[in-house]
Amino acid sequence: MDKNYTSYGDCRCCLVKGYHRDIMKEYYVNGTREVYIDIFMECFNLFLSTNKQISALICVSCVQKLKDANSFRLLVISSEEQLLDSITDKETVFVNVGVQSKVKTEQSDVKIEQDDSVLDCEEFICDEETKDEDFVDREAEILSRFPFTKKLPDRKSLYTTCKGYVTHLDLLEGKLVLPKMIAKLLENDNERSSKKIFVTEKMAHIHNASTLLEYSNATPFKSKNRSGFPCFFCRSIHDSLEKLKEHQSKSHKRTEIKKILATYGAECLVVYVDITDLKCTICDTNVPSLNELKDHLMKIHKKKIHLEYTDRVIPFKLSTNSIYECQVCRFNFETFGSIERHMNVHYRNYVCNQCGTGFVTKYRLKVHMKSMHVGGAYPCDICKKVYTTQQKHKNHVDTVHKMIKRFKCTKCPERFSEYFRRQKHLVDVHGLAPLHYKCNVCDKTFDRRYTLSRHMKRDHLEERDYQCQLCSYKCFTNNELSVHMIKHNGERIHECTVCNKSYARKKTLREHMRIHNNDRRFACAVCGQSFVQKCSLKGHVKTHHMDYVVQ
Numbered sequence: 001m002d003k004n005y006t007s008y009g010d011c012r013c014c015l016v017k018g019y020h021r022d023i024m025k026e027y028y029v030n031g032t033r034e035v036y037i038d039i040f041m042e043c044f045n046l047f048l049s050t051n052k053q054i055s056a057l058i059c060v061s062c063v064q065k066l067k068d069a070n071s072f073r074l075l076v077i078s079s080e081e082q083l084l085d086s087i088t089d090k091e092t093v094f095v096n097v098g099v100q101s102k103v104k105t106e107q108s109d110v111k112i113e114q115d116d117s118v119l120d121c122e123e124f125i126c127d128e129e130t131k132d133e134d135f136v137d138r139e140a141e142i143l144s145r146f147p148f149t150k151k152l153p154d155r156k157s158l159y160t161t162c163k164g165y166v167t168h169l170d171l172l173e174g175k176l177v178l179p180k181m182i183a184k185l186l187e188n189d190n191e192r193s194s195k196k197i198f199v200t201e202k203m204a205h206i207h208n209a210s211t212l213l214e215y216s217n218a219t220p221f222k223s224k225n226r227s228g229f230p231c232f233f234c235r236s237i238h239d240s241l242e243k244l245k246e247h248q249s250k251s252h253k254r255t256e257i258k259k260i261l262a263t264y265g266a267e268c269l270v271v272y273v274d275i276t277d278l279k280c281t282i283c284d285t286n287v288p289s290l291n292e293l294k295d296h297l298m299k300i301h302k303k304k305i306h307l308e309y310t311d312r313v314i315p316f317k318l319s320t321n322s323i324y325e326c327q328v329c330r331f332n333f334e335t336f337g338s339i340e341r342h343m344n345v346h347y348r349n350y351v352c353n354q355c356g357t358g359f360v361t362k363y364r365l366k367v368h369m370k371s372m373h374v375g376g377a378y379p380c381d382i383c384k385k386v387y388t389t390q391q392k393h394k395n396h397v398d399t400v401h402k403m404i405k406r407f408k409c410t411k412c413p414e415r416f417s418e419y420f421r422r423q424k425h426l427v428d429v430h431g432l433a434p435l436h437y438k439c440n441v442c443d444k445t446f447d448r449r450y451t452l453s454r455h456m457k458r459d460h461l462e463e464r465d466y467q468c469q470l471c472s473y474k475c476f477t478n479n480e481l482s483v484h485m486i487k488h489n490g491e492r493i494h495e496c497t498v499c500n501k502s503y504a505r506k507k508t509l510r511e512h513m514r515i516h517n518n519d520r521r522f523a524c525a526v527c528g529q530s531f532v533q534k535c536s537l538k539g540h541v542k543t544h545h546m547d548y549v550v551q
Contacts, residue, residue, distance in 0.1 A: 008472040011059040012048070020057035023048065036066060043070045167199065170304060202266035204306040209271050209313050210258040211303055215282055216293055218273040219245050220257070221318075224336040229318065232271070233260065241274060241318045268363035275315045275327065289327065290315050310349040314360065331456065332440045338449055345461070355478070356465035420448070 006019040021027060023036040036058055040046045043066070050056070058066075158166045199207075213220055220232035221244060228237045229244045233252040238244040261269065278293065279286045282301050287293045290313060297303040315327045316339070324339040325332050328346040333339040348358025350365040354373050359365045376386035378393035382401050387393040398404040405415035407422040411430045416422040426432040436445045437452040441460045446452040457463045457476070464474035466481040470488050475481050483505075490504030498516045503509045511533065514521070520530035522537040526545045531537045 007057055007467065007469075009057045010055040011057055011062055012055050013058055013062040013065075016059050016061075018059060020059045021063065023056050023058050024050070036063065039066055039070050043073050170199075199306065200266075201309060202269065204309040205266070205269050205312045206258060206261045208305050208309065208311075209261055209269075211297065211305055212290065212293060212313055213257050213271070213273065214254045215280060215297055215301070215303065216287075217277070217279055217281055218275050218290075218293075218313075218315075219248065220271050220273050223272065223340065224318070232257075241276070265363070267366070268361050269312055270361050271313050273313055273315055274318045276317050311347055312349075312360070314343055314347060334437065335449070338453065341453075345457075 006021055008017075008019050010017055011020050012023060021036070023040075025035070027034045037048055037050075040048055158169075212218065219241070222230035222232055222235060224230070228239050229241060230237050231244060231247060231252075233248065233256060236247065238247055261271070273290075275290060277286070278288070278290075280293065280296055280301075282297075285296065285300075287296055290311075294305055294307075298305055316336075317325055317327060319325070323332050323334065324336055326339060326342060326346075328343075331342070333342060344357070344359050344364070347360040349360055350362050351358045352365060352368060352373070354369075357368060359368060371388050374388060376388040378387045378390055379385070380387070380393065380396060380401075382397075385396065387396060398406070399417050403417060405417045407416045407419050409415070409422055409425055409430075411426065414425060414429075416425065423435060427434045435447060437447070437449050438445045439452060439455060439460075441456075444455065446455065464476060466476070466478055467474045468481065468484060468488075473484055475484065486504045492502035492504050494504070494506050494509040495502040496509060496512055496516075498513075501512065503512065513519075514532045518532075520532055522532070522534050523530040524537060524540060524545070526541070529540065531540065
């Protein structure tokens with residue numbers, strides 16, 4: 001990424017407006033990688049909020065202050081290490097010359113100064129409360145490592161004090177450990193010391209998903225199709241959700257889930273679940289959502305869930321009236337395919353770095369990159385258009401050049417090359433009701449599901465993933481951004497033949513020509529006065545007829 005990449009807005013630290021850097025992005029300064037949000041965490045142990053409504057920019061002045069603070073922190077750490085090393089070297093010299101034994105024999109006469117941070121083992125175990133206790137061999141030595149408590153850490157506290165050790169314990173859970181196994185580990189200790197045992201991303205996703213499904217009544221299923229509800233375990237298709245639940249309760253065990261998930265690839269591991277009447281099966285408690293089920297299992301039943309990894313269990317409510325409600329934003333969808341694509345908006349585990357579109361799995365992101373942002377390798381021999389996949393190339397040739405009519409009318413022998421032409425024929429000729437996709441937020445209706453989806457994203461979710469790099473302008477599509485960029489770098493190549501004025505856009509020139517043609521197409525509905533431009537009409541109404549508009 002270019003180290004000079006900036007965006008316009010407020011500085012997160014001093015609130016100064018201007019072109020600043022992004023605290024979330026990577027910058028390379030003299031070959032050194034810098035991510036400012038990480039420096040805040042390392043230097044001040046300060047985790048900044050990543051809320052989209054808050055500016056994520058930082059000015060050059062604040063960047064320099066942050067670097068100076070971090071440099072000072074590193075200097076202090078380096079000096080501290082050198083001081084501790086010098087103390088260690090002196091103690092080694094004392095041992096070599098035999099002074100240490102002399103100090104022990106003359107301990108009553110010689111007062112030795114000790115570091116306040118180190119607590120003597122004998123002093124710790126011989127106070128009034130513990131002097132009568134009998135310690136097993138070397139127990140006092142273990143207790144002396146914990147100077148601020150006489151109680152050894154328990155399993156719960158180890159998750160924060162010694163996370164690596166608890167990871168080993170979790171891996172050994174449920175396994176039979178024999179003495180000869182420990183002996184073998186000790187023999188190979190030097191070889192194993194350099195190896196780190198950790199939980200992989202796939203193992204974490206499998207553990208999280210299997211925990212949620214084993215201890216709840218959530219019903220896992222494969223992606224719904226026209227035939228019905230496919231079983232997650234055996235992929236048999238059932239007519240209704242009730243039959244699917246009955247089949248799973250009789251034919252499958254919840255413990256099979258982990259084995260099935262292990263066959264999935266890490267990039268495409270995702271589980272769809274129905275959470276209608278969701279409850280914990282351990283204590284039979286009703287929970288309204290998967291997130292609250294997670295909290296319940298961790299806090300009440302002490303189940304381990306890896307919160308540092310993203311969600312791969314996607315919640316749905318499979319209704320019988322063909323209306324699917326999103327469990328996050330409560331929008332309704334008429335088909336399962338539309339709500340399935342919609343869930344990528346909420347579970348943005350992987351984000352396209354070119355257009356900002358989010359996806360649940362890495363596999364979906366790869367498919368998106370290949371189809372949307374990678375140059376095609378299948379050119380048409382007739383019109384020279386290039387397509388990204390062989391199937392798209394075949395569909396183009398069959399439809400455009402061979403004129404193959406794949407869509408047959410269900411009422412008559414007529415065939416059509418496009419799906420929407422067939423739908424129009426069914427409405428016009430056979431009297432079928434036209435398809436209407438109604439928006440659940442406003443009263444608008446659309447004849448295509450894709451158009452409704454664009455309307456939801458643009459007008460209600462207010463997605464603006466395309467941003468100008470020269471100003472603060474944001475827009476919904478790449479085409480809108482291209483039109484906007486003409487303001488910054490467009491040449492005025494469209495010249496008026498009457499007054500020689502020039503414009504960067506041909507559309508602007510056409511609007512200008514209305515002045516010369518006296519094309520007054522925008523008429524006032526109150527007084528009848530007409531104008532060349534719509535903005536002139538709006539100004540006229542605000543000036544002369546505002547009272548009429550308000551009434």
